[in-house]
Amino acid sequence: MTQTDALVQLTGVHKRYGETIGLDGVDLTIMAGESVAVMGPSGSGKSTLLNIVAGLDRPTSGQVLVHGEDLTALGEGALARYRRRRIGMVFQFFHLLDDLPVLDNVMLSARLIGTPYKQARARAMGLLEELGIDGRKDSYPQQLSGGERQRVGVARALMNRPALLLADEPTGALDSRSGEQVMDLLLDLNQIGQTLLIVTHDQRLAERCASRVVQFEDGRVVQMETV
């Protein structure tokens, strides 16, 4: 594995919120096709790391390269385009738009980049079928179970075929059965080559889906082990 295979490369990344330290000199490399789980106690910097890799937040210092693109050099518009093209995000609380039905939620990121309706619909329907929720395409998020909502979230994240899938506590708001289903889904995705960066408290999720576990504490990487 060479450095050129690195999909994500963080070098000396610091993030401060006033006096509070979010990240304290993080160096981390994620290879294409790898599945990395980030674990650690609350406030250890896991979500900050995810937000920085997602381009939702900016580091105070350091370099963040994703797919060869330096996120610190990008403006807000370019970061939005980066999010559309390069990454997909799955959230603990799903973050679906309540006023849009499942199909429209999934299509949203594709429609934002100007994909014609028919084309976007075909792609979204394919994903919903793969995830087994195509029968709920016209339902609204509040009419779905937690597991179903998270699958919709995953479908939306995969809509633009991202190089990197970011998941923030993807099983955190789910019952154990739904959690198992989501874990299976992530595992399947990784097995077909999808790069994953998962932030989680869930040891089982990390063990099952990740090829590498990174432990965070006080904004620093304190341990890194291959599963």
Added chain:
Amino acid sequence: MRTSLTSAWIVARAAVRRRRGQTAMIGVIVTLCTTTMLVGLTLLAAVSGPFDRTFAQLRGAHSAALFDANKVTETQLAATASAEGVVASAGPFPVAVTTLTGMGGRSFGGPMRVIGRQDPAGPVDELKLTHGRWPTGPNEMVLSNIYRLGPDPGRAIGQTFSIKKFGTVTVVGIGYSVTRTGDAWMLPEAVRQIGVNGFEMLYRFDDGSVRTADQVTQRMAAITGGLPADSLTSNGSYITIRERAGQGARTISTFLTVFAALSLIVAVLVIGNVVSGAVIAGFRSIGVLKAVGFTPGQVTSAYLLMMIGPAVIGSAVGAVLGHFAVSWMLNQFSNNYVLGLETAPTPWLHAAAIGVTVLLVALTALVPALRAGRQSATAALSARLSQTGRGRSVQRRLSRSRLPRSVSLGLALPVVRPARTLMTLVAVVLGSVTVVFSTGLLTSAQRWNDALTRLDHVQVAVVNPPPGGPNQFFDESHRQAQGTVMTDSQVEAFLRGLPGAKHVTTVLQQEIAVAGLTDKLELLACRGDSGSLGYQILAGRWFSGAGEAVVGSGLLKVTGKKVGDSLTLYLGDRPVTVRIVGEMFANEETVLVDQSTIPATTGSAPEVNTDPVMYQYFVGLADGVTKDQFLERVANGANAGLVASGPDDDDIALLELVIVIGTLTILLVVVAALGVAHTVVLNTRERRRDLAITKAVGMTPGQVVIMAVTSMAALGLVGGALGLPGGVAAQRFVIGLIGESEETRLPASIADVYAGTELGALLLCGVVIAVLGALLPARQAARVSTAEALHTE
């Protein structure tokens, strides 16, 4: 109780500090709404009976009498103060009729009546100095504000003029006489030096005894009964002044009332929308407050205080701004339209504007505040700010459209909060109505002005003052000094021979009477190129020979005549019957005929101009010749006392109208746009989570701006479409009322001012208001921190 209020106050203060942006916005909106409200209330108060109020306040003269200095003495006149029925009197004041000559030898304002008064006060007709001071020496003068001195009349102060046989005089003040008793005032000794033509006496009678013009005449007859015959030269009755003032005030009040009503409605709507929205947006804090032990009363109080605090400050600032704005506007109008002297809002109007605004804020906040108080802690804590579930079918349809997704998402936003959307829409509609209305009104005013001034047709007017004519205006010795007197035909030939003269029309102006009418009318007997004078014909045609007349619309109305009817005119005691062949647009009750219609002048225009009448020559210039060039040619070529003048290029009254209407329109549009802005702020806050989600999946800041702006632009389009017919209807209604007030029918060019392309542009004014209002908060929405917003959720 005290602890409860203290707790509520602490919470309210903290909320105000935390939401600085929202508080500032509410403050600004309340400020502008109070400004608008004060302007509206003051305009309404100003247009109700302004003349009578000012007349009473300044003890206006019921009768301003001018006596011949050669026939009566000052002592005799002073004795009339004790005549029967006279309650108060002022005078006798020496009067001189003269002309002011300014820079370059051009006369200022024509012949003027200068009154000699020691001071502006007195028992009758107190003069109000609007600018400057009263003269302290003989070479100082106060000009009447009847002269249109521009938006800043005070600039006339310090100007110097020369008066023949007197010397220079400096303007030191601008004065207002409610009964228009003079054109200018100087100290009595100065007027005597200029040369006394007469004496002015001002009388006040018992109000109840002079309700009609006849009663005023009777009173004056009683006064002059003991004076030498024919000593009374003229008598100005306050009835005439009041009618004229009333006509001007009615015209102005018609559209000011529309503006006032629009201002008040927009202010009320925007405040209602802003306050209720702001309270609803703060609902999530209720759960926390209740969880820490706040009672429903404390929660309600906290929410009320949160709104009333900024409202009190905002309305106080708004009242100050409104005071200056409306004072300035009324000052503009009082110069030209006699709206009275109360050019500043009275204290009770300030109190009313502040009180109504704060009360409105409190009442609007009360309902949601009570709801907040009743809300259970758990319900409040779990409450979602955004309303979900509304308008899903609309959203679904839009998502399938070919529109860019940011646009279709934006178009769906208004359906989520229908009540808020409706209030915002109404504000946009009223803003659009205002723009359409004021645009139309200004176009009508411009065309009205053009139709009356006929500047496109007549650019220069020349007067050949007769030696034995109206000698109160022109000094014979002055004319003789200028050179030989030219006859009428010589003047016409001279003017026609000047390069640049395209049309020359000779007009003999005479006072005539019409059977059945008490008022004297003006007859304009024309010769030459009368068809090119530029009068707009409303019906029929221009006269083509003797015995035909074109008359003003107002005259047809009062006489009940129509085109084709005969009309008998009396020139002195000589009756002349004419056939009405045309109805023209004119403010005055004027009759135009060919000069051959008048027997005495037919073919007998005197070779030596000794008639006590004055011919006027109206010249239309050829293309490429300027007014000043032609005036210079007249001055250089005429070896006689011809007085040539051209109207000012800048019409000050029209300019003032544009400024005032423009200011009112901008004020209303800004308030409506702020209403839109606040709606976007509230929508953005309520949908912060959705915004963050869409940004997380790749919506760019530009797309966020498009989405937020589109949400309001759609409203703007609907608002513009609804406002357009409203504005057109308002313009038609108001211009119709003004026409009635001026007693004239209006040509289509004045009444129907909206052309196709203009209508298309005006249709978009709602969009412009909405986009202007939405742009700034939309840009702020684009800057919402996605990570923070999602983390908070």
